Structures are given as C-alpha cells and as structure tokens.
Amino acid sequence: MSQNEQQYLDLAKTILETGTHKSDRTGTGTRSLFGAQMRFNLQEGFPILTTKKVFFGLIKSELLWFLRGDNNIRFLLQNNNHIWDEWAFKNWVTSSEYTGPDMTDFGLRAQSDPEFNQIYQEQKSLFVDKILNDDDFMEKFGYIGEVYGKLWRDWENQDPMDQNATLHTDQIQNLIDGIKTTPDSRRLIVSAWNAGSTPNAPLPSCHVLSQFYVADGKLSAQLYQRSADIFLGVPFNIASYSLLIHMIAAQTGYAVGDFVHTLGDAHIYNNHVAQIETQLSRPMHPLPKLWLNPEVKSIFDYTMDDIKLIDYTSEPAIKAPVAV
Ligand SMILES: Nc1nc(=O)c2c([nH]1)NC[C@@H]1CN(c3ccc(C(=O)N[C@@H](CCC(=O)O)C(=O)O)cc3)CN21
Numbered sequence: 459m460s461q462n463e464q465q466y467l468d469l470a471k472t473i474l475e476t477g478t479h480k481s482d483r484t485g486t487g488t489r490s491l492f493g494a495q496m497r498f499n500l501q502e503g504f505p506i507l508t509t510k511k512v513f514f515g516l517i518k519s520e521l522l523w524f525l526r527g528d529n530n531i532r533f534l535l536q537n538n539n540h541i542w543d544e545w546a547f548k549n550w551v552t553s554s555e556y557t558g559p560d561m562t563d564f565g566l567r568a569q570s571d572p573e574f575n576q577i578y579q580e581q582k583s584l585f586v587d588k589i590l591n592d593d594d595f596m597e598k599f600g601y602i603g604e605v606y607g608k609l610w611r612d613w614e615n616q617d618p619m620d621q622n623a624t625l626h627t628d629q630i631q632n633l634i635d636g637i638k639t640t641p642d643s644r645r646l647i648v649s650a651w652n653a654g655s656t657p658n659a660p661l662p663s664c665h666v667l668s669q670f671y672v673a674d675g676k677l678s679a680q681l682y683q684r685s686a687d688i689f690l691g692v693p694f695n696i697a698s699y700s701l702l703i704h705m706i707a708a709q710t711g712y713a714v715g716d717f718v719h720t721l722g723d724a725h726i727y728n729n730h731v732a733q734i735e736t737q738l739s740r741p742m743h744p745l746p747k748l749w750l751n752p753e754v755k756s757i758f759d760y761t762m763d764d765i766k767l768i769d770y771t772s773e774p775a776i777k778a779p780v781a782v
C-alpha cells in the first residue's frame with residue numbers, strides 16, 4: 459500500500475468530514491480547510507494517483523510548456539491538452555472583439571443548461587481552432603498572463619541601477635546553476651507570483667513558490683500552493699512537481715528525495731463530492747516508476763517521448779466539471 463497516495467486520500471476525507479462550507483469566486487461552493495501538508499517520498503515510486511486514472515500526457519505537456527517559458531495555450535493545444543482552454547476563452551469572450559452569443563458565466567451555465575452547453579462547446583471549439591490556425595488571433599487571445607512559464611523563464615524587472623534597462627531573469631537556469639554550485643544554499647527559490655502583474659492574470663498562479671533542497675545526495679522540493687482544488691488540480695500538481703524534481707535531479711546528478719506539498723485553501727468543490735466519495739471507496743495499486751531519457755543533457759531539451767511512466771495501473775478515470 460502506498461503511504462504517498464494514502465496521505466492524499468486522508469486529506470480528502472478530512473476535508474469532506476471537517477471542511478468549512480465556504481463560497482468561492484466561481485460560484486460553485488466548496489468545503490475548505492486552511493493549511494495542510496503532504497510529504498511524498500519519491501524513492502517509494504512515482505506519486506501519481508492509482509485510485510483514479512490521471513492523464514500523465516497532460517501533466518508532461520503542461521510542465522514542458524512551463525519550462526519553455528510559454529504562456530500561450532497554442533503549444534498545449536498542439537499537444538491535445540485542453541486543461542487551460544477556459545481561462546484563455548474567458549479573455550476572448552469578455553473582449554470587445556467578441557460578437558458571438560452571450561457567454562456570461564459560461565462555466566456555471568454550461569453545467570445546468572444543456573442547450574447553452576451546446577452553444578458554448580461550439581464557441582469554444584471555434585476559439586481553439588483559431589488559436590491553432592490564426593497567428594494574429596493567437597497573439598491576441600492565446601495568452602494567460604504573467605504566470606508560471608513566463609515568470610519561471612523570463613521574469614522582467616527594471617534594473618535598479620539603470621532606469622532605462624530591463625532585467626530578464628531565468629529562474630530555472632539560476633536554480634540549476636545554484637544546485638550545482640551551492641547545493642547547501644537556502645535560497646534555491648522559484649517564485650511564480652509577481653505582485654505587480656500576476657493578480658491581473660485570467661487565473662493568478664496557484665503554485666506560487668517552490669524551494670529546492672539538497673541533502674544526503676538527494677534533491678527535494680517544497681511547494682506552497684495558495685489554492686488547491688483537491689479533486690482535479692492537486693493530482694496534477696503532485697505529479698507535475700514530482701516530475702520536475704526528477705528532471706532537475708537528473709540534470710544536476712542527484713537522486714530524488716521528497717516532494718513536500720503545502721496547501722493554503724485546500725478545497726473540495728460541492729460538485730466533486732460524489733466523485734471523491736467514489737474514489738475513496740476504491741483500492742490502491744502499486745505506484746509506477748518514472749523513466750527519463752538519460753541522453754537528454756539540458757532541462758530545456760526534454761520532449762514528450764523522453765518522459766515515460768512504467769507500469770502505471772489504476773482504477774478508471776472519474777469525470778468532474780472544472781470550476782471556472
Ligand atoms: N477550478 C480549477 N481547478 C484546477 O485544478 C485548475 C483550474 N481551475 N484552472 C487552471 C488549471 C487547469 N487545471 C486543470 C484543469 C482541468 C483538469 C481536468 O479536467 N482534468 C481531468 C481530465 C481532463 C481531460 O481529459 O482533458 C481529470 O480527470 O483529471 C485538470 C487540471 C488545473 N487548474
């Protein structure tokens with residue numbers, strides 16, 4: 459039995475049983491707990507859930523997208539990954555250039571009104587087609603703002619020594635260099651929260667700050683996640699950061715240690731309760747292993763085919779609506 463997965467199931471159960479009923483930005487309603495921590499020992503196996511199928515391809519393409527420094531959804535769409543569509547779509551339908559059917563509150567209305575849902579799905583697939591095929595449209599409406607990828611690879615700020623110069627910081631390259639040259643450092647930090655610009659993004663970064671740590675020949679990391687959708691987002695976040703630790707460990711010559719996952723507002727949406735109860739009633743399977751192509755010599759050169767899960771068996775996927 460995997461202690462790694464058990465912690466997730468225990469946290470979900472605690473939130474179901476003791477969480478505060480709390481309204482939220484999306485209008486869905488949640489049960490919420492403030493402050494929680496899980497620790498995944500990456501030596502135990504790769505911590506992807508086995509009590510439901512988690513689509514690892516989506517996790518890989520999202521992480522490669524962050525590592526490209528990309529904050530335009532075209533790359534995701536090219537990889538058949540639609541997990542960010544709604545937030546770029548929201549920008550489009552609230553812009554003055556959108557003249558189609560009214561999309562106010564599309565996330566909630568699509569769940570309760572089948573007729574509207576059909577119109578919404580049509581508009582979304584037109585949007586996706588245009589992001590993929592129309593460069594001008596993609597440049598205007600494909601971006602999700604100053605979050606993750608952009609801040610990881612190209613954090614811009616004014617040079618304090620020269621008013622007319624802008625500094626560009628590659629936090630991931632600095633992190634790799636830092637781990638190689640000063641592994642004892644307590645400053646191995648990646649931030650995805652620029653207080654000036656991030657709050658204006660369609661969805662301000664949820665995984666806000668991570669710290670890396672080297673001891674006993676092993677690389678660990680801790681993530682502070684300000685807001686955590688326990689059923690849909692957190693399984694992705696656990697696998698994504700675990701994959702990132704493996705990739706950075708491979709590039710810096712360390713074994714993998716722990717992924718420590720610290721959550722702020724940890725919530726289960728009211729329309730995920732039945733799904734999580736189903737999941738809690740299921741058996742666990744042994745955790746898979748991760749394979750990374752050892753020929754890859756830079757963190758920025760991994761492709762989809764260089765990353766594989768070995769022996770992933772799980773219970774079937776469970777569908778749930780995402781709160782927009
Ligand atoms: N409410 C909410 N929860 C999130 O987890 C979340 C957001 N919003 N907004 C931005 C990103 C996008 N993320 C998402 C979005 C959707 C799924 C999702 O629907 N996952 C399905 C599979 C989807 C598919 O096959 O395309 C799942 O079963 O895991 C997961 C993560 C994580 N984030």
Ligand SMILES: O=c1ccn([C@H]2C[C@H](O)[C@@H](COP(=O)(O)O)O2)c(=O)[nH]1
Nearest residue numbers: 483662664665685686687691692695
């Ligand atoms: O990586 C992610 C991204 C998003 N989420 C969830 C957490 C919340 O349910 C929403 C964001 O809503 P806010 O009102 O901005 O907090 O998305 C996640 O769990 N993981």
